[in-house]
Amino acid sequence: MNAHTPLVDIKNLHMHFETKTRAFDASSLWRGKRFVHAVNDVSFSIEKGEAFCLVGESGCGKSTIARLITGLERPTSGEIHFAGQRVDQLSRAKQRPLRKRMQMIFQNPYASLNPRMTVEQALVEPLKHHFPDYSVQDIQQRKVDIMRAVGIDQTWSDRYPDAFSGGQRQRIAIARALTVDPEFMIADEPISALDASIQAQILNLMLEAREERGITYLFIAHDLNVVQHFATRVAVLYLGSICEISSTRSLFEHPKHPYTRALLSAIPQLKDDKPKHVRLRGEIPTPFAPPKGCPFESRCVFANNRCRHERPRQMRQPDGSTVACHGVEENRLDD
Amino acid sequence: MALLSVQDLSVKFGGEFGAVSAVKNVSFDLHRGERLGIVGESGAGKSITGFALMNLLSAPGFINRGKVLFDGKDIVRMSERQLRKVRGNRMAMIFQDPLVTLNPVLTIGQQMIETLLAHRRLRRDEAEFIAIQKLREVYISSPEMRMSQYPHELSGGMRQRVIIAIALLLDPDLIIADEPTTALDVTTQADILELLLHLCMSNNVSLILITHDLGVVCQLTERIMVMYAGEVVETGKTREVINDPQHPYTQGLISALPQQTLPGHTLKSIKGYMPSLLSMPSGCPFHPRCAYALDECREHRPKLVHYRDASVACHEVNRLHQETLAE
Amino acid sequence: MPAYARVFTSNLSLNLRHNPVAFISLAIFLLLFLLALFAPLIAPYNPFDTTQIDILDSELPPFWAEQSDPSFLFGTDGQGRDMWSIMLYGLRLSLMIGIGAVVVQTLLGVSIGLISGYVGGRLDSLLMRLADIQLSFSTLMVAIVFLAVTQVVGGRAFFAQYAPVLLITIIGLAEWPQYARTVRATVLAEKQKEYVDAARIMGFGPLRIMVRHILPNSLSSIFVISTIQIANAIIAEASLSFLGLGMPIAYPSLGSLISSGFDYLFSGSWWITTLPAALLVVLILVVNLLGDWLRDTIGPRILQGAR
Numbered sequence: 018m019n020a021h022t023p024l025v026d027i028k029n030l031h032m033h034f035e036t037k038t039r040a041f042d043a044s045s046l047w048r049g050k051r052f053v054h055a056v057n058d059v060s061f062s063i064e065k066g067e068a069f070c071l072v073g074e075s076g077c078g079k080s081t082i083a084r085l086i087t088g089l090e091r092p093t094s095g096e097i098h099f100a101g102q103r104v105d106q107l108s109r110a111k112q113r114p115l116r117k118r119m120q121m122i123f124q125n126p127y128a129s130l131n132p133r134m135t136v137e138q139a140l141v142e143p144l145k146h147h148f149p150d151y152s153v154q155d156i157q158q159r160k161v162d163i164m165r166a167v168g169i170d171q172t173w174s175d176r177y178p179d180a181f182s183g184g185q186r187q188r189i190a191i192a193r194a195l196t197v198d199p200e201f202m203i204a205d206e207p208i209s210a211l212d213a214s215i216q217a218q219i220l221n222l223m224l225e226a227r228e229e230r231g232i233t234y235l236f237i238a239h240d241l242n243v244v245q246h247f248a249t250r251v252a253v254l255y256l257g258s259i260c261e262i263s264s265t266r267s268l269f270e271h272p273k274h275p276y277t278r279a280l281l282s283a284i285p286q287l288k289d290d291k292p293k294h295v296r297l298r299g300e301i302p303t304p305f306a307p308p309k310g311c312p313f314e315s316r317c318v319f320a321n322n323r324c325r326h327e328r329p330r331q332m333r334q335p336d337g338s339t340v341a342c343h344g345v346e347e348n349r350l351d352d
Numbered sequence: 353m354a355l356l357s358v359q360d361l362s363v364k365f366g367g368e369f370g371a372v373s374a375v376k377n378v379s380f381d382l383h384r385g386e387r388l389g390i391v392g393e394s395g396a397g398k399s400i401t402g403f404a405l406m407n408l409l410s411a412p413g414f415i416n417r418g419k420v421l422f423d424g425k426d427i428v429r430m431s432e433r434q435l436r437k438v439r440g441n442r443m444a445m446i447f448q449d450p451l452v453t454l455n456p457v458l459t460i461g462q463q464m465i466e467t468l469l470a471h472r473r474l475r476r477d478e479a480e481f482i483a484i485q486k487l488r489e490v491y492i493s494s495p496e497m498r499m500s501q502y503p504h505e506l507s508g509g510m511r512q513r514v515i516i517a518i519a520l521l522l523d524p525d526l527i528i529a530d531e532p533t534t535a536l537d538v539t540t541q542a543d544i545l546e547l548l549l550h551l552c553m554s555n556n557v558s559l560i561l562i563t564h565d566l567g568v569v570c571q572l573t574e575r576i577m578v579m580y581a582g583e584v585v586e587t588g589k590t591r592e593v594i595n596d597p598q599h600p601y602t603q604g605l606i607s608a609l610p611q612q613t614l615p616g617h618t619l620k621s622i623k624g625y626m627p628s629l630l631s632m633p634s635g636c637p638f639h640p641r642c643a644y645a646l647d648e649c650r651e652h653r654p655k656l657v658h659y660r661d662a663s664v665a666c667h668e669v670n671r672l673h674q675e676t677l678a679e
Numbered sequence: 680m681p682a683y684a685r686v687f688t689s690n691l692s693l694n695l696r697h698n699p700v701a702f703i704s705l706a707i708f709l710l711l712f713l714l715a716l717f718a719p720l721i722a723p724y725n726p727f728d729t730t731q732i733d734i735l736d737s738e739l740p741p742f743w744a745e746q747s748d749p750s751f752l753f754g755t756d757g758q759g760r761d762m763w764s765i766m767l768y769g770l771r772l773s774l775m776i777g778i779g780a781v782v783v784q785t786l787l788g789v790s791i792g793l794i795s796g797y798v799g800g801r802l803d804s805l806l807m808r809l810a811d812i813q814l815s816f817s818t819l820m821v822a823i824v825f826l827a828v829t830q831v832v833g834g835r836a837f838f839a840q841y842a843p844v845l846l847i848t849i850i851g852l853a854e855w856p857q858y859a860r861t862v863r864a865t866v867l868a869e870k871q872k873e874y875v876d877a878a879r880i881m882g883f884g885p886l887r888i889m890v891r892h893i894l895p896n897s898l899s900s901i902f903v904i905s906t907i908q909i910a911n912a913i914i915a916e917a918s919l920s921f922l923g924l925g926m927p928i929a930y931p932s933l934g935s936l937i938s939s940g941f942d943y944l945f946s947g948s949w950w951i952t953t954l955p956a957a958l959l960v961v962l963i964l965v966v967n968l969l970g971d972w973l974r975d976t977i978g979p980r981i982l983q984g985a986r
Contacts, residue, residue, distance in 0.1 A: 074537035087880050109884070116882030129873035133895035142891075143881045182625050190877070197881070212393035213564060217608035217621035224618065239538060246610030246619070265615065283542035285567025287594055287611070294542050 022101045023062035024201060024233050025069075025086065030095035032056035032081050032257075055081040056092070057257035057312070060331070063250075065200075068227060068234040070244045070265075072280070073254035079237045082254075083203045086235065087121050088112055099201070117147050120194035124206035126186035130178040136189055137174040140164070143196045159196070166229075167192045167222055184215030191222060195230070202226075203235045208243065220247060241284050245269050253277045256302065256312040259331065263338030273340045275317050275350065311343065319344045353424065354381035355525055355558050356405070361418035363397070363404050365629075366411075372629045374400050374413065376582045379656075384525065387552060387559040389569035389590060391605075392579035395626055398562045401579070402528050405560070406443055407435055422526070441471050444519035448531040450511035454503040460487075460514055461499030464521060471522050486517040490547060509540035513547070520551065526558045533568065545571055566606065570594055578602050581627055581637040588662030598664040600642045636667065644668045694976050701972035704965040711962055715771040722764035723752075727930065734759045738948045756936075756951045757943055765931060766955055770962070772932040776846050777913035781905055783851025784912075788858020789901060793889045795859060796866025807863070810856035818853040818915055825849050826924040839927040846925055850915050854908060861904050865897040906970035910963050917959055933959045 034053045056078040063069040071079040084090045086097055088104065097105040104115060123129035130139060140163065144156045151159070164171060167188050178186055187207060194202060204223065208216040220243065226232050238244050244251060245265060252262045253274065261274040272278045275295075282295040297316040308314060314324040323343050331339040332346050344350045363375035375397040382388055392398040403409050405420055407427045420427040422438060430438070439445075447453050455463055464483035468474055474482070480499070487495035490513040503511055512532065519527055529548065533541040549572055552559045561572055569576055569590060576590040578599065586599040597603045604622035606612065613619050624641040627633055636654050639645040648667050656665040659673060695702055714721060724731050737759040739748045747754065753762035795806040829845060830838045838845070869875065870893065878888045913933075919925035920934030928939050933955045940952030 074539065084876075089876055089879060113882045116880065119880075121877070121880050123873040123877065125873060129877050131874045131878070131892050131896070133898075134892075142883075146881070146883060146887075184625060193877070193881075212626070213566075213605055214393060214608055214622040215625070217610075217619035218623075220610065221618050221621055224616065241538070242609065242611045246613065246615050279539055283538045285541070285545070285565060285571050287567060287570050287606070287609070294546060296543065297539055 023098075024065045024067075024100055025063040025235070026096075026098040027062065027082075027086070028060050028096040028098075030056055030059045030082070030085065030097065031093045032078070032085060032090065033093045054257050056085070059095075059254075059257070059259055061252050061259065061262055063201075063233060063235060065233055066231060068236055068247055068249045070234075070236045070238060070248035070251045071254055072238060072241065072244055072251055074239060074280075076256075077254040078257040079254050080205055081257075083121065083205050083235065083237055087119065087203060088115075117197045118199055119201045119203070120197065120199040121203040121205065122187070122190055122194055122207045125210050126183050126190055127178075127210075129190050130186055130193075132178055135175050135177055136169070139178075139189065139193050140196055143193060147197050163192050163195050166226075167195065168218075182215075183211050184218060187211060187215075187219050188222065191219070191226070195226065198230070199232065201233045201235070203237070205237045206239070207236075209238070209240060216243070223247070241269075241281065253280065258312045259341060260313065261338060261340045261342075262331070263336075263340075267336045267338055271336070273334065273338065273345050273350075274313075274342050275319055275344065276313050311341075313342075317344075319350055354421075355384045355386075355423060356382040356560075357419075357421040358382075358405065359419040359421070361401070361404060361420060362416040363400050363409065363413060364416040365413050371416075373416070373632075374582050374629060375404065377656075378418070378579075378584055380577060380584075380587065382526070382558055382560065384558055385552075385556040386575065387549075387561065387573040389561045389563065389573035389576045390579060391563060391566060391569055391576060393564055393626060395581070395629070396579040397582040398579050399530055402445070402530050402560065402562045405528060406439055406445060408439075408445075440467065440524075441522045442524050443526045443528065444522070444524040446512075446515055446519050446527060446529040446532045448534050450508065450515045450535070451503065453515055454511060456503055459500050459502055460506075464499070464518055467518060467521055482521065483517075486520055487514070489520065489551065490514075490517045492517070508536055509543065512536060512540075512544055516544070516548065516551070520555070520557075523555070524557065526560065527552070528560045528562070530562045531564070532561070534563070534565070541568075548572065566594065566609065578605070581632065582629065583637060584656055584663075584665065585638065586662070586664045586666075587656075592662065598662065598669050599638075599666050600644055600668070601638045604641075636665075698972060700968060704968040704972070707961065708965045708969060711770060711958075711965070712774065714767055715774045718764075718767040718771045722761070722767045723750075724761040724764040726760045726765040726768055738943065738946075738951070740948070741950050741954070753954055754948075754950050756940060757948070762950065762954055765936065766933070766958055769931050769933045769936045769955060770958060772843065772926060772930065773913050773916060773934065773959070773962070776843055776850070776916045776926075776932065777909045779843075779847035780850035780854070780912040780916070781908045783847060784854050784858050784908060785901065785905060787851065787855040789862050789894075791855065792859040792862025793866055793894065793897075796863040797870060797885060797889050797893065803863075806859070810859050813853070814856045816853075818850065818911075819918060821853045822846075822849045822915065822919055823922065823924055826919065830924070835927075839929065842926050842930070846916055846919065850912050853915075854911065857908060858901070858904060861900055862897055865900045866893055869893045869896050903970060903974045906966055906973055910966040910970065913959070913966070914963060933962075 032055045034055055059082060071082060073079050081090070085092050085105070088107070092105055096103055099115060099119065104112070140160045141156060144151065144159055161171065169188055169192055178189065181189065207223070208219050211219060223234070224247070227234060236247055248265045250262065250264050251268045253260045253276065255276050260276045261268070268277065269281065272281050279295040279297050298318060299316050302308070302315055310325045310327055311317070311320070311329050314320045317324065327343070329341040329343050329346065331341045333339050358378055358380050361375060361378040362373060364371040365374050378401055380388070390398045390401060400409070400413065404415055405427070407415070407420070407430065409415065415428050418428070422443065427435070427438065461480065461483060464486070465476065465479045468479040468482060469476070484495045484499065487498060492498055492510065492513055498506070506514065532548065533544050536544060545568060548559070551557065559572070561569060563569055573590050576588060576593050577584055578586040578593070578601065580601050586593060586597065586602045593602060594606060597606055607620040608622060610619060622641050627637060627640070633640050635651050636642070636645070636649040639649040642649065646667070652667070654665045654667045654670070656663045657670050695705065737755055737757055739751050739755040740746060741754040741762070742749065742752055751761050751763070753766070755761055756765060791806055795803045826845065826849065875888060875892060878892050916925055916932060917934030917937070920932050921938040923938065926932040926935045928935055931939065936955035937952050937959070940955065943951045
């Protein structure tokens, strides 16, 4: 692998679901069989050591992208490269060596742990599976180390998940993911189901893992305050397409895409001097049959005829970010 | 006189292990047109308080003690018949999930007109006129068309607007909103919050907003009440409490927010976890997680002490206050 | 402590103490089970030992009637066998066949249901259509045809020798779709949960995920359906035996006892058929009551989806 190969490289990813198998909201259920374009021509790459963040509202395809990268689903088209190797077409057996290197933390810690497995069993199972030549002592040692690292008390070992609160379960889930010593971790809204005072604990834990183990993150979130704190780079998704990819700092200081601006202005703030809320037109369209032009066109106050007919491409900006917007390209968005 | 006066309200849940207290000694006054935010984490008792205010608790929960005076009349002692007159008519409630609140097999129009006809002597066309009027008030485009649609045909944001329109149908004096925007996306949430604020202010409606999100409380309310483990730990003017929290829990909650720390740095988290109702610690419920806890905190439960606009339940805050007074 | 044992120690036992019907049912079932298990020790006579049978003792009434013989507690049947002993042995056979058939059903149904639910796609369709076809024949019809053919082809002696095995096999084979459907429904529900995704991301193979992750979470529904199926299997066996296609009269189950006593019903020897029938009814009733209680206690949600 040469030094310039990104850890994760995603090229022109598409994912279409038949609504029969996966319904996105109640309304789509009533319309029979159609294709949902959950991910539409998405490309990005993640360098080693980054905390790359996907932001967007529900139904924008961010969780689907996570499932595609982990191989839980196969893309309709496009390529996913991990550490220089194309992974989206691999058989399950060939995927196995990758499992040690790539792990995932889920949103709902009440569903992501097997209710019939003790903490001990949950932590030991992956170790035994991936390190068959480890002795019993090795495995125990490793388990104890990880429990200590994520702040799990040794006395929890023999208990089942239902004995724990959400925050405690999320710690166990993180511990389980860390047992195989991954270098890449996908975190799908890992703290949004947790209480405010617990969110900070888990976020700290993930930051710690990043510093101490050099883990690269793909972090999926809708809470922009959390994103600003955690991410190094952010991609904003809308209706399965990327609007803007930018370093965290320039995204929050100079949001360029109209959707990014609306999103930023919508965060409930503690400060008195909150920026004026940029109101969007209309409602989010259903993800059936994606629009021919810009996906955001129907809600954008800057939309013109070109936006309706021509899909904007990602254009590199002077500050290194890329934006898919005709308005930004033509420099006609008033500030 | 206050529109709503809650005095020493306690709620218990009867279980196989005896009754546990879910809400303890909550007291507050709410004036006409005032907006109060009740903040706390899950299990803090904030939603149960909201239900108790409308006397909507279902078994095994029950109001153990206290009064809820609405316009001077005690809701706790009202008959089911009297309650029906107050609920919906003068008090309305908005829930987190609009799909649960709306009946899926009735059109928006049917639901609104039915509600109106149940409470008011109106002709059907009059009711329809009012319903359309209310839908327009919550900025629903082409309300005549929406009247004949079913809930599933609307988006999440639109449904929550309809819920708000239904809540406003009978011109209530008080709206209790339980996490009204938690299920919504950020941009939709911002719209709904703006709408709620506008409606409350223009119609002089009082609002009790129950939420876990401090940002939302800041935008909408004038006063705030912070709950922890079923007890009120701090109340005060929203702005003042957020800028200068007194109780260690409120302080911890605010400083744990990511925007309070430089990006990438360790957040100031509150250690430990909220106690379960079944195994409450002695003394102050927050003491096992509190950095300032002393022996007194472990032994005696602090009372809510009033200081000018605010009140705080903390021994340490009280001690500091006494010292300042002495000087 | 294994996962399934945990269920029993905590909520179930607590619930049991608050539910007199379930408690009494369980007590009766355990009593019957022990009686069946230790039948050779409890029974005063061995009904299969022809030296102990005297035809002159035939049709003696039970102890409360006149002309009863104190050495035969519940009287004797038409061949002079002790009713009490023969009922104990019959109960033993009925329970054995019932439980045996359910074991066969469980092995078949659970593996097919697991594979069908987890793998999905065409295999799932194929297996479920098979189940539909199987279900469209009634168990009894399949069993009658199969047993009748075996009797004719193998001869009576062969049939008598292998009757229990044949009954277990045929009842077991005929009813697997019940299991497969329930298990499949549970698997489909469990498969959606994130812990299965997490296991897949851990790189575990499908076999491990099915057996180690999904199966333990489906145990409660398997357990509930098992109790109901035991009752059904016992009834099926009794019906077949009553029709003369089950256990031969030399080795009678409760069903064949009822059947053989039926001829004496109108000659006044009512006890030969009614006593085993009463025992059968009590057995089925307590098993069904236990099944209902289990369903209400541990898996109402899952089973609603399956039925």
